Amino acid sequence: MMRAAIGVVVLSGFVAGVAQEPPSPAGVLSRRYTDGERLSYLMKGHNNDRPFEARLTAVVKKGADGKFVEEYAWSDLAWGGAAQPLTQASRDFRQAVTLAGGQPFTFPDLSRVQPGLIGPVTDLLTFYADLFLAMHAGQLRAPGDHFLFPSPMVASWADGTHVLTGEDEVDFDIRLTAVDTAADVATVQVKHMPPKAPRVKLPAEWMRAPVADTPNNWVQVRRQGEAYVASAGKETFDVELKVRLSTGAIVLATLDNLVEAMARDCRNAELTECGEPRPNRTVRRIDMTLTGQ
Numbered sequence: 620m621m622r623a624a625i626g627v628v629v630l631s632g633f634v635a636g637v638a639q640e641p642p643s644p645a646g647v648l649s650r651r652y653t654d655g656e657r658l659s660y661l662m663k664g665h666n667n668d669r670p671f672e673a674r675l676t677a678v679v680k681k682g683a684d685g686k687f688v689e690e691y692a693w694s695d696l697a698w699g700g701a702a703q704p705l706t707q708a709s710r711d712f713r714q715a716v717t718l719a720g721g722q723p724f725t726f727p728d729l730s731r732v733q734p735g736l737i738g739p740v741t742d743l744l745t746f747y748a749d750l751f752l753a754m755h756a757g758q759l760r761a762p763g764d765h766f767l768f769p770s771p772m773v774a775s776w777a778d779g780t781h782v783l784t785g786e787d788e789v790d791f792d793i794r795l796t797a798v799d800t801a802a803d804v805a806t807v808q809v810k811h812m813p814p815k816a817p818r819v820k821l822p823a824e825w826m827r828a829p830v831a832d833t834p835n836n837w838v839q840v841r842r843q844g845e846a847y848v849a850s851a852g853k854e855t856f857d858v859e860l861k862v863r864l865s866t867g868a869i870v871l872a873t874l875d876n877l878v879e880a881m882a883r884d885c886r887n888a889e890l891t892e893c894g895e896p897r898p899n900r901t902v903r904r905i906d907m908t909l910t911g912q
Contacts, residue, residue, distance in 0.1 A: 650718035650867030652687035659911035765794035823890035826851035852880025876903035
């Protein structure tokens with residue numbers, strides 16, 4: 620749930636940040652849409668030791684404004700090896716994304732989908748946001764080309780009820796690592812790294828001590844009954860995208876997400892009456908593979 624919310628919130632900053640950049644010359648990556656094109660993907664992954672998978676199907680549609688979008692639907696959701704039947708609202712849910720410029724998507728109303736589908740939906744948005752940046756925010760023409768996209772904002776996933784504080788901030792190092800014209804595939808790597816001076820708000824002094832080798836760029840305080848669980852640390856995640864050169868469609872997308880944090884159980888909202896710190900490590904791996912076109 621934590622990573623999902625970040626994926627939604629921070630993307631508003633992507634759009635604003637790209638809009639402020641001057642237009643860049645055409646690179647090797649561009650999306651060429653065909654009305655009625657269909658794409659099918661299998662998304663598989665794990666959150667620590669808990670596996671999940673879902674199937675995604677997209678149809679390319681041309682709107683009244685002449686712009687193309689890929690409209691996604693979900694099916695065959697499973698968590699921990701057990702099928703999770705989709706509610707009617709989740710079966711009816713559609714998410715439109717585009718790589719054609721302007722804005723990659725409008726934010727979905729996640730209240731319409733069941734909790735187990737929120738992660739897959741927002742991981743999809745993360746992949747499209749990264750590819751959108753690779754296509755529009757810099758110049759990627761040959762293997763080795765790269766650019767840094769500084770963090771446009773601090774992301775928050777606090778809901779004010781269960782999660783009282785939830786913030787993270789990352790910069791983006793976007794690199795074209797390979798161009799295989801014979802296979803019709805380009806490979807893009809996007810490293811999401813802590814800024815040199817993260818702007819996340821740490822509500823307690825003890826949270827300032829770095830957990831890893833950089834200043835802490837991730838913080839969360841959640842209510843647990845009458846007590847609080849407070850955590851701070853370092854978050855990174857790396858995305859690799861294999862993209863069809865001829866069309867710009869995603870062939871394979873992977874995401875490796877690591878949060879190295881220290882957590883403490885606290886008795887007061889000021890987080891000054893707390894137990895001993897304990898390691899709190901989250902490891903996520905997501906793969907989205909094109910299975911039909």
